[in-house]
Amino acid sequence: MHVALTGATGFLGLRLLRRLLDRHRSVTALVHAGSGDALHRVTRFLELADAPEPLIAGLPDRLRVVETDLDAPRLGLSRRAFRALADGLDAIWHSAGSINLEGDLPELRRTNVDGARHVLELAAAGRAKPVVHHVSTAFVAGRRREGVAYEDELDDTAGFENAYERSKYEAESLVRAWSAEHRRPVVVLRPSILVTDLPPHPDLPRHPLQVVERILREARGTVDTDGRPRLRLAGHPHGRLNLLQVDHAADVMLRLADRTPTGGVDTYHIVHDRDVPVSLVVSVLERILPLSFELVPAAPDDPTTLEALVGFYPGLTAYLTHRRRFDDTRVRALLGPSAVSGRVDLDYLVSGLVPEDDARAGPPAVSATALPSTGYA
Ligand SMILES: NC(=O)c1ccc[n+]([C@@H]2O[C@H](COP(=O)([O-])OP(=O)(O)OC[C@H]3O[C@@H](n4cnc5c(N)ncnc54)[C@H](OP(=O)(O)O)[C@@H]3O)[C@@H](O)[C@H]2O)c1
Structure with a gap:
């Protein structure tokens, strides 16, 4: 064969x-x-x-x-x-x-x-x-x-x-x-x-979350301000991926x-048998980037420079509004419980986004469990 x-x-x-x-x-x-x-x-x-x-x-x-x-x-x-x-x-x-x-x-x-x-x-x-x-x-x-x-x-x-x-x-x-x-x-x-928990390396191909992280990091780099600028992103409070x-x-x-x-x-x-809330993905990004996020019902009319930059990627940010589920009945019927994978959690995702040397240097001083604020409150 x-x-x-x-x-x-x-x-x-x-x-x-x-x-x-x-x-x-x-x-x-x-x-x-x-x-x-x-x-x-x-x-x-x-x-x-x-x-x-x-x-x-x-x-x-x-x-x-x-x-x-x-x-x-x-x-x-x-x-x-x-x-x-x-x-x-x-x-x-x-x-x-x-x-x-x-x-x-x-x-x-x-x-x-x-x-x-x-x-x-x-x-x-x-x-x-x-x-x-x-x-x-x-x-x-x-x-x-x-x-x-x-x-x-x-x-x-x-x-x-x-x-x-x-x-x-x-x-x-x-x-x-x-x-x-x-x-x-x-x-x-x-x-x-x-997604992966294998830390990024110049010799490895990038994965989608890494691309998102890179876009946000580069956008952040263009803003000359200390601390964690806040980014309002159009998303759904019950969004999941x-x-x-x-x-x-x-x-x-x-x-x-x-x-x-x-x-x-x-x-x-x-697919995974459990979706993750969009808020988890946002928490991962807040953990590793000097940014904070606010999910709002629609793209702001008065975007900051940073928001305008990120707004250049509508094909990406649209996913923050998704709530659908993918049915995988056929796969489960054929493979049974072995089709089910382990949990994808914050630590797993962070591990696949932080180069090994940076991880050894220790996490940034931000709570790992901090959830993003939402403009829906
Ligand atoms: N990654 C995901 O989350 C995801 C999710 C759903 C579906 N998929 C699908 O899974 C497949 C693989 O994705 P991936 O994440 O492995 O993508 P990837 O890391 O970007 O790899 C793409 C591969 O395609 C090769 N390639 C690109 N253009 C080519 C060309 N013109 N001629 C020959 N080879 C070419 C690349 O070779 P070089 O690197 O040498 O250019 C590379 O080996 C894709 O069909 C994608 O749509 C991916």
Whole structure:
């Protein structure tokens, strides 16, 4: 059984790769051409994640690296190389993509929609008819901020919070159409927001919460004032988000892939069984940033410089108003209680945001349990 993985150097892809290497003698990584030494990046991740030494030492022999470009026809490969690659595969995991929540639609479409099309063309060309595992996102549910999103739903009637969501929706639609046209099974995996407690490191990819932290930190840096400026953010007092440990997500995905696909499109929500209140995420940010937050019903009419800067990221701040739940009945029916992961709490999230050296220096003098104030009081 030979498996190829796109996005193997990404936040999720690295965890998928590690687990694929647990199951297969070798794996082909379809890496981003011109984007740095993939073998070195994977090795650094395994070292930082304390992977067993034999796994790290054996990597050069077991990982076959093929440079590709998702945006390009035939993934940027020659006709011959594309055909040879396709014919050697029994399964394709497609985890590469752009997760830029503020990216523009044409750019996101090139990577996420055209990229999925090119991966499907690879699967169509393969003599062994490889099974496709397509990594989507629970956020294809779009701008529907309340209620329950189900695994079999895919529609655009509520619109989208940002172009990223739309591009992922379009990619998933393409996958469904391809499966129906070619009568081929596809496993669609829809994770929620993936988090880690592995401290950030320059050699590791950034994760979404880290991106948020960085945006706020940089915005804070532009304001010349001591103390903790207050930031009013439009959010819902009962807002909640689904955050899932990235390692658990990868475990669940691999275990679902062990099942024989039904033949059409099998879609799974890879989510935590408990949402976290938006206030917890805000508390985490207050813990690590010299800022304080106030959740208010609507964006202020008289924004401060700082609020105006953060207001440049509407595709991100919109999530503070979310209250919906993702139903994962299918996953739980197949995997039972083992689909449930541990708690995602303040300490876990802080650990994944504070570099190890800073953590050793001790926490800033702010209460870990301080909840943000809300303009709803
Ligand atoms: N992270 C989350 O919380 C989350 C939640 C839900 C769904 N997802 C989905 O999970 C998948 C993986 O996300 P991630 O967090 O691992 O993202 P990531 O850390 O940004 O990694 C993206 C991966 O895609 C590769 N890539 C980007 N553009 C490419 C191109 N044009 N050609 C070839 N490869 C390219 C990157 O390679 P380079 O690094 O070398 O550019 C990297 O390996 C995505 O499909 C995303 O939509 C993620």
